[in-house]
Amino acid sequence: MTRVIFMGTPDYAASILEALIEATDIEVVSVYTQPDKPVGRKAILTPPIVKTVAQNANIPVIQPNRLRDEVVVNELLATPCDMIIVAAYGQILPKAILEYVPCVNLHASILPHYRGASPIQQSLLNNDTQSGVTAMWMDEGLDTGAIIKIETINIGADEMVESLYKRLTDTAVDLTLDTIRHWDRCTAAAQNDAEASHCKKILKSDGLIDFSDAREIYNRYRAFTPWPGLYLDSGLKIKAMNLEEELSCGEAGVILSMDKESIVVQCSRGSLRITRVQAPSKQETSVIDYLNGKRSGCGHPLV
Numbered sequence: 001m002t003r004v005i006f007m008g009t010p011d012y013a014a015s016i017l018e019a020l021i022e023a024t025d026i027e028v029v030s031v032y033t034q035p036d037k038p039v040g041r042k043a044i045l046t047p048p049i050v051k052t053v054a055q056n057a058n059i060p061v062i063q064p065n066r067l068r069d070e071v072v073v074n075e076l077l078a079t080p081c082d083m084i085i086v087a088a089y090g091q092i093l094p095k096a097i098l099e100y101v102p103c104v105n106l107h108a109s110i111l112p113h114y115r116g117a118s119p120i121q122q123s124l125l126n127n128d129t130q131s132g133v134t135a136m137w138m139d140e141g142l143d144t145g146a147i148i149k150i151e152t153i154n155i156g157a158d159e160m161v162e163s164l165y166k167r168l169t170d171t172a173v174d175l176t177l178d179t180i181r182h183w184d185r186c187t188a189a190a191q192n193d194a195e196a197s198h199c200k201k202i203l204k205s206d207g208l209i210d211f212s213d214a215r216e217i218y219n220r221y222r223a224f225t226p227w228p229g230l231y232l233d234s235g236l237k238i239k240a241m242n243l244e245e246e247l248s249c250g251e252a253g254v255i256l257s258m259d260k261e262s263i264v265v266q267c268s269r270g271s272l273r274i275t276r277v278q279a280p281s282k283q284e285t286s287v288i289d290y291l292n293g294k295r296s297g298c299g300h301p302l303v
Contacts, residue, residue: 146188214270
């Protein structure tokens with residue numbers, strides 16, 4: 001029986017934790033996750049999903065504001081375990097914890113590419129055709145540890161982030177179980193830092209578009225739906241779109257054509273077919289109904 005301390009926060013981590021709990025040869029002795037956070041307009045204090053999964057299985061949950069605090073570190077070091085598994089936890093592990101037992105991180109990219117906070121979105125932003133999950137031994141850097149194993153998957157040409165997230169989660173679950181069950185036989189290869197790239201935390205402001213490049217905007221749509229979503233300076237949210245073509249040049253934002261369900265909007269390079277929008281403080285609607293309400297159409301800018 002392998003005793004594991006688990007660290008993680010979002011859905012991706014929760015799915016891995018559920019698999020560890022179900023495994024008959026693994027015991028999750030404690031779970032570390034981020035503190036509860038206010039959610040929504042009413043700022044209701046809401047626990048991370050990992051906390052809920054752990055509590056339902058009667059596993060002790062620890063939610064430190066800072067994992068590096070001496071009291072927190074000492075409490076963890078007093079917990080007997082064989083391994084620490086980390087998946088999208090959101091905090092850096094201090095040296096004392098890294099030296100306690102083998103620590104494995106499951107990072108949703110093909111390392112050393114896309115170290116950091118948003119690897120799944122970044123693969124879509126860059127229009128990659130392949131992604132994956134890397135199991136690595138953790139060190140004091142950010143996603144810099146030696147690679148144990150990488151599992152890769154292909155990305156669909158029009159795949160959205162929710163679909164890719166789900167498939168990478170399934171991949172991570174299988175890779176986690178395999179790594180734990182064979183960790184004493186694992187060999188690892190150092191990352192090539194010269195090939196490393198990084199990705200930042202996504203902000204609400206990343207959703208603002210200006211109809212510059214159609215391919216770039218469509219990739220952002222794939223990566224940022226449902227959050228932060230795409231929106232214009234006017235506050236109009238673009239809820240559903242497709243890439244029409246990538247080569248034309250013209251006046252950015254002008255409506256080129258309309259049919260019963262969609263419009264084609266010119267970008268500085270390429271064009272986009274848009275079907276659904278949402279005006280500020282309004283319900284989502286078809287773009288045709290929106291334009292009819294504004295008495296706007298072909299030759300006018302979409303605002």
